Amino acid sequence: MQEAQIREILNAHWQASAAGDLEAEHDIYADDSICDYPQSRERILGRANLQALRGHHPGKPSGFEVTRIQGEGNLWVSQYSINYQGRAAYTISVMEFRDDGKVVHETQYFTDPFEAPAWRSQWVQKMP
Template structure:
């Protein structure tokens, strides 16, 4: 199995519990790590800043991984996050460099019902 994929599966296990501490995750990121969250305009630059943010996070969400796809240095994770009853779906684009996470782009969206004209064509994924 792909080493980078194994690392992602350790970080985001399918049981919904975050597997690693902020300290353990810190070691898996490059020094110049970047996290972008375009929907809120946030960019966290540097693994030290990411660790500080994680340590201060008041109540991390539970996360259900729906899919991990990719290979080598580029992966996409699709998941469902529960922030104390507020549900968001996330697409997380993860880029590796030299076996460590160099960049993530996380795009969040709240669930919504499909418009009637389109609903008749679709089946629903798990919510």
């Protein structure tokens, strides 16, 4: 599959996710896909279970912003933030595609923002 096609598929996926369109959001996944959440040590087996889990999330996102999509071949990484109840969760999604354009394995990492310590301010710049 061409990189432009995968990027188009990913853009449609993230737009559907931001809009809360569960059907379109989960169209990217193969029926037998696997999604891992390493921080909670959970594995979701199959597109139907992943869609059901996300459809029953008690804190629906109030904002969603993709900041970077990068990949090559069948392995792609998306960086984005999701706002849940006034708090940002910075997220990395690593997706492995089959040749037919469906995701067979995704791993998602979530993190909360934190204040930068003052001691390192001389070496850094604030990100927008």
